[in-house]
Amino acid sequence: VGSRAAVGAALTAACANIAAVEGATDAPAPADTDAALVRRIAAGEHDALRELYARYGALAHSLARRLLGDRQLAEEVVQDVFFTFWRQARRYDPDRGRVVTWLIRLTRNRAVEQLRGDPPAVAAAAAEAEGVARAVADLPVPQFEVLRLAYFDGLPPAEVAERVGVPPGAVQARLRLALNGMRSLAEPRERVEG
Amino acid sequence: VSAFDTRQALAAHALGVLPDDEAREVEERASEDRDLARELDRYRATVRALERVLPREPAPAHLFEAGRKVPRAWSLPSVRPRHLAVVAGVAVLVAALGVVVLRGGGPEPDARAELIPASGGRVRGEALLFDAGRDDARLVVRLRNVPAPEPEHHYQVWVLRVGTGTPEPVGVFSARGEFEGEFSLPGRGRYAALDVSIEEDGGEPEHSGRSLAAGTFT
Numbered sequence: 001v002g003s004r005a006a007v008g009a010a011l012t013a014a015c016a017n018i019a020a021v022e023g024a025t026d027a028p029a030p031a032d033t034d035a036a037l038v039r040r041i042a043a044g045e046h047d048a049l050r051e052l053y054a055r056y057g058a059l060a061h062s063l064a065r066r067l068l069g070d071r072q073l074a075e076e077v078v079q080d081v082f083f084t085f086w087r088q089a090r091r092y093d094p095d096r097g098r099v100v101t102w103l104i105r106l107t108r109n110r111a112v113e114q115l116r117g118d119p120p121a122v123a124a125a126a127a128e129a130e131g132v133a134r135a136v137a138d139l140p141v142p143q144f145e146v147l148r149l150a151y152f153d154g155l156p157p158a159e160v161a162e163r164v165g166v167p168p169g170a171v172q173a174r175l176r177l178a179l180n181g182m183r184s185l186a187e188p189r190e191r192v193e194g
Numbered sequence: 195v196s197a198f199d200t201r202q203a204l205a206a207h208a209l210g211v212l213p214d215d216e217a218r219e220v221e222e223r224a225s226e227d228r229d230l231a232r233e234l235d236r237y238r239a240t241v242r243a244l245e246r247v248l249p250r251e252p253a254p255a256h257l258f259e260a261g262r263k264v265p266r267a268w269s270l271p272s273v274r275p276r277h278l279a280v281v282a283g284v285a286v287l288v289a290a291l292g293v294v295v296l297r298g299g300g301p302e303p304d305a306r307a308e309l310i311p312a313s314g315g316r317v318r319g320e321a322l323l324f325d326a327g328r329d330d331a332r333l334v335v336r337l338r339n340v341p342a343p344e345p346e347h348h349y350q351v352w353v354l355r356v357g358t359g360t361p362e363p364v365g366v367f368s369a370r371g372e373f374e375g376e377f378s379l380p381g382r383g384r385y386a387a388l389d390v391s392i393e394e395d396g397g398e399p400e401h402s403g404r405s406l407a408a409g410t411f412t
Contacts, residue, residue, distance in 0.1 A: 044342045044370055046369075046370070053253065054253070057253030057254075058251070058252055058253040059248070060253075061251065061253055061254055062248040062249050062250070062251060063248065065249050065251065066247055066248060066249060071254075075254055078253075078254070086368070087345070087346050087395055090345065128247065129247050129248075132243070132244065132247040132248060133247075133248065136244070136248070150206065150209050150211045151209060151241075151244065151248075151250055152250060152251060152252050152253070153252045154210075154211060154250065154252075155211060156206075156211045156212065156213055157203075157206050157211065157212070158213075160211075169199070169202060171206070172202040172203050172205065172206050173202055175205035175206050175209065176201075176202060176204065176205040176237075178205070179205045179208065179209075179236075179237045179240045179241070182240050182243075182244070183236065183240055185240055185243040185244065186236070186239035186240045186242065186243040
């Protein structure tokens with residue numbers, strides 16, 4: 001009691017709803033879809049946040065790094081983005097878009113907030129980077145998963161196969177499908193003349 | 195490697211992730227087969243387009259690795275409000291990844307404080323002070339029965355030096371259940387007490403007046 005008094009008089013106040021909050025966070029954990037992950041995050045499950053970071057952390061970091069050109073700033077943005085997910089997960093509405101789209105847009109916005117320079121140039125660079133990130137994120141989940149491990153983590157097909165639980169041949173096939181699905185990124189852009 | 199396998203391996207080769215022997219074999223086959231070569235070129239163009247925009251780097255695991263400290267600059271009272279959320283983000287993710295900063299087998303602390311609920315609740319724990327006489331003084335906080343923070347709130351650790359009436363912030367965290375974290379202290383000094391407050395995300399860098407737990411160093 002004495003130790004409480006020493007600090008408490010100056011610093012403390014009641015925390016009336018601690019018990020209520022404490023009892024409200026034991027949600028079941030099955031889901032593997034993004035939306036289910038966000039529901040689990042909203043329920044206070046740290047493992048779900050970890051899973052979301054494993055799934056999209058590299059993409060978010062890469063996007064932030066591209067826009068900011070600075071590793072330290074990109075890391076700050078990524079931390080901020082995932083912390084925002086933690087705080088705002090309960091506001092997520094699946095009808096308004098995919099989780100990864102939300103994440104990419106949030107990353108872009110946070111990065112742009114840090115940027116200085118010619119606004120049109122910043123906007124153009126951000127739009128291009130966001131477009132490529134979304135092309136990656138829009139791949140079917142099995143293709144996205146193997147591409148993420150091969151592209152960002154640099155893992156060979158055999159190791160990717162171990163991670164995702166399919167034969168190496170299936171990994172190679174999915175990588176082919178993924179790159180075929182993103183062919184338009186490499187095609188020359190049509191010039192739109194006004 | 196059959197012709198079919200070679201074709202399947204083209205994308206992995208364009209991504210540069212095939213083992214050397216398989217990569218050599220794909221190159222040889224592609225040099226003899228125009229269709230394969232064209233397909234490989236197409237994949238390489240796509241990979242180049244990706245690389246031009248998205249640097250190929252894994253997610254930075256070191257941000258959340260065990261033992262990572264909250265950077266000192268973010269722990270000082272002069273922390274900018276914008277960064278408060280970032281600091282909290284670090285702490286949330288540190289907690290989320292189950293990070294535990296243990297000093298098992300390490301030196302004895304210079305001081306210890308039993309942490310008890312400031313106003314109800316079941317939270318209990320202790321705070322250990324290391325190297326209090328040095329500029330790199332550190333604080334280890336261990337808590338159990340930590341309630342999940344209220345929405346858009348986090349916890350902040352404060353210390354009170356002997357002879358001062360102003361609590362100094364040393365770091366933030368978010369956790370539920372058990373928490374253990376290490377924080378950098380503002381510097382050398384005689385620390386009298388510690389308090390864990392409940393703070394609103396992005397709020398003012400001042401004590402909110404609401405405490406989760408507190409204790410005095412002995």
